[in-house]
Amino acid sequence: xxxxxxxKISSYxxxxxxxxxxxxxxxxxxxxxxxxxxxxxxxxxxIAAHFGGGNTDGLHHFLKNAPQIVAKLQGELQxxxxxxxxxxxxxxxxxxxxxxxxxxKQIEGLGLHHSAKGLQKGxxxxxxxxxxxxxxxxxxxxxYRPKKVSExxxxxxxxxxxxxxxxxxxxxxxxxxxxxxxxxxxxxxILNPIQEAGWIFLAALKQNRYVYWNTVKIAxxxxxxxxxxxxxxxxxxxxxxxxxxxxxxxxxxxxxxxFITRLGNEHRFFVTNRLDMSExxxxxxxxxxxxxETFHKDIKQHLxxxxxxxxxxxxxxxxxTILGIAYNLVxxxxxxxxxSFRQKIRHFRSTVDYQTILKCSTS
Numbered sequence: 001x002x003x004x005x006x007x008k009i010s011s012y013x014x015x016x017x018x019x020x021x022x023x024x025x026x027x028x029x030x031x032x033x034x035x036x037x038x039x040x041x042x043x044x045x046x047i048a049a050h051f052g053g054g055n056t057d058g059l060h061h062f063l064k065n066a067p068q069i070v071a072k073l074q075g076e077l078q079x080x081x082x083x084x085x086x087x088x089x090x091x092x093x094x095x096x097x098x099x100x101x102x103x104x105k106q107i108e109g110l111g112l113h114h115s116a117k118g119l120q121k122g123x124x125x126x127x128x129x130x131x132x133x134x135x136x137x138x139x140x141x142x143x144y145r146p147k148k149v150s151e152x153x154x155x156x157x158x159x160x161x162x163x164x165x166x167x168x169x170x171x172x173x174x175x176x177x178x179x180x181x182x183x184x185x186x187x188x189x190i191l192n193p194i195q196e197a198g199w200i201f202l203a204a205l206k207q208n209r210y211v212y213w214n215t216v217k218i219a220x221x222x223x224x225x226x227x228x229x230x231x232x233x234x235x236x237x238x239x240x241x242x243x244x245x246x247x248x249x250x251x252x253x254x255x256x257x258x259f260i261t262r263l264g265n266e267h268r269f270f271v272t273n274r275l276d277m278s279e280x281x282x283x284x285x286x287x288x289x290x291x292x293e294t295f296h297k298d299i300k301q302h303l304x305x306x307x308x309x310x311x312x313x314x315x316x317x318x319x320x321t322i323l324g325i326a327y328n329l330v331x332x333x334x335x336x337x338x339x340s341f342r343q344k345i346r347h348f349r350s351t352v353d354y355q356t357i358l359k360c361s362t363s
Contacts, residue, residue: 005333005351005352006356008332008333009329009333009352009356009357009360010356010360012080012328012329012332013029013329013357013360014360015076015079015080016028016073016076016077016325017029017360017361019069019072019073019075019076020069020072022361024062024069025360025361026052026358026361027052027058027059027062027063028062028069028073028322028361029357029358029360029361030047030048030051030052030059030358031047031059031062031063031319031322032322032325032326032329032357033047033051033354033357033358034046034047034050034051034052035047035303035304035322035323035326036303036326036329036330036345036348036349036354036357037050037051037349037354038050038304040304040307041307042304042307042309043307043309044056044059044060044063044309044310045309047059051354051358060310060315062318063310063312063314063315063318063319064310064312064314064315064318065314069318070314070317070318070321073321073322073325074140074321077138077139077140077321077324077325077328078139078140078168078169078172079172080137080328081130081137081139081172081328082172082173084135084137084332085130085132085135085137085173086172086173086175087175088132088133088135090132090133091130091131091132091173091177091178092130092131092132092177092178092179092180092285092288093128093129093130093139093166093169093173093177093178093179093180094128094129094130094131094179094180094181094288094289094291094292095126095127095128095162095165095166095179095180095181095185095190095292096126096127096129096181096182096184096185096289096292096293096296097124097125097126097127097144097158097184098124098125098127098296098300098305099113099115099120099122099123099124100122100123100124100125100300100305100306100308101120101121101122101306102121102122102123102306102308103121104311106311107123107311108149108311108312108313108316109123109143109145109146109149109313109316110122110123110149111123111124111145111146111148111149112146113146122306123143123306123308123316124143124144124158125141125142125143125144125320126140126141126142126144126158126161126162126165127140127141127142127292127295127296128140128162128165128169129291129292129295131288131291134336134339135331136291136295136331137327137328137331137332138295138324138327138328139165139169140165140168140324141320141321141323141324142161142164142165143313143316143317143320144156144157144158144161145313158184158185159185159187159189159190162185162190163189163190163193166179166190166193166194166197167193170193170197170199176197176198176199176200177199177200178199178200178201178202178285179194179199179200179201179202179203180201180202180203180285180286180288180289181201181202181203181204181289182203182204182289183203183204183205183206185203186203186204186205186206186209186271188251188252188253191203191250191253191273192252192253194273195253195254195273200272200273200274201271201272201273202270202271202272202274202277202282202285202286203270203271203272204268204269204270204286205220205258205269205270205271206269207219207220207221207267207269208220208221209250209269210251211223211248211249211250211251211256211258212248212249212251213246213248213249213258220258220260220269221267221269223246223258223260224260224262224267224269228244228246228260229244230242230243230244230262231243231244231279233261233279233280233283235280235283235284235287239287241261241262241263241283242261242262242263243259243260243261243262243279243282243283244259244260244262245257245258245259245260245279245282246258246260247275248271250271253273254273255273255275256271256272256273256275257271257272257273257274257275257277258270258271259271259272259279259282261283270282270286294341295327298327298341298342299323299327301342302341302342302345303323303326303327303345304323305320305323327341329348330344330345330348331344333348333352334347334348335347
C-alpha cells in the first residue's frame with residue numbers, strides 16, 4: 001500500500017474518530033474493519049474474534065448503547081460528502097428506501113414493508129445517495145420503524161425521514177442540487193421544500209395522479225391518450241424511446257413540466273420544476289436514479305446491510321451508519337477505472353492492510 005493511500009485513509013477516518021471517546025474509537029474501527037474484510041457472516045462475535053481480540057461484549061455494548069455517537073458519525077459522513085461533492089454542477093441527490101428481510105419476534109423495529117416481491121417482513125431504511133459522474137457516495141441511511149412497533153411519540157414516516165435528510169442536505173449544499181426520486185416520494189410535502197430551497201426535482205408519477213392541463217383536470221394516464229407531440233430520445237444504442245412534454249399544474253405543488261415516455265404500449269410519467277428541461281436531459285438524469293438501486297445491492301452483497309446479529313433498534317442504526325462510512329471509504333480509495341463496487345472492495349482488501357485501519361485509533 002502506498003503512503004499516499006494510507007494518508008488518504010487516515011485523513012478520512014480522523015474526522016469520524018474525533019467525535020468519539022478513546023474507548024469508543026477502537027470498537028468503531030474494529031466493526032468497520034469487520035464489515036469490509038469479512039466476506040460473509042459478519043456477526044458481532046466473528047468481527048470481535050478476527051479484529052477485536054475476542055471482546056464480543058464490549059463491541060456489542062458499543063453498538064447498542066451509543067445513540068449520540070450515531071448522530072455525530074452521521075454529521076461527519078455528511079461533512080465528507082459536502083467537502084467532496086461541493087461545486088460539482090452535475091451532482092444529484094437520489095432518495096429511496098430499501099428492505100433487509102428479517103424474522104424473529106424479539107427484533108425491535110420489525111414490520112411488514114412493501115418490496116418488489118410484495119409485502120415482506122424485515123427492517124427498512126430510507127437512504128440518500130449522492131452521484132456526480134463516476135463519483136458516488138452515501139449521504140444518509142435512516143432506519144424506518146412502522147408505527148405499530150414504534151415507541152409512543154417516536155414514529156416518523158418515510159416522508160418525514162426524507163424531509164430530515166433534505167433539510168440536512170440544504171445546509172450542506174447551499175448552491176443547490178437536483179433531487180431524483182421515484183413515485184413514493186413525489187408528494188407535495190417533499191417537492192415543495194425542494195422548490196423553496198431553490199433546488200430542482202425530477203420525480204416519477206403514478207399513472208393515476210391528477211394534473212391540470214389547459215384548465216382540465218385529468219389523470220396523467222388519460223392525458224397520454226391525447227394527441228401529443230412525441231420526440232424520439234436516444235440515450236445509447238440500445239436505449240431509445242418516445243417522449244412528449246407539457247406544462248401542467250400539479251395540485252398543491254404548482255407549475256411543473258410533465259414528461260410522458262412511451263416504450264411500446266407502456267407509459268411512464270415524470271415531473272420537474274425546471275420548466276426548460278429537455279426530453280433528453282430528463283431521460284439522462286432520471287436514468288441515473290438507478291445508481292441507488294445498485295448501491296442497495298452492493299451494501300447487501302458486500303457490506304452486510306442485512307447481516308444484523310442484534311435485536312436492538314439502536315444497534316441496527318449504529319450498524320447502518322458505520323456501514324455507510326465503510327462504503328464511502330472503499331469508494332474514495334478506488335481507482336477511476338473500477339466501475340463495480342465488487343471490483344473496488346476486492347482491490348481495497350488486497351491492497352490495504354487492515355492493521356492500517358485499526359492503528360488509526362492510536363494515531
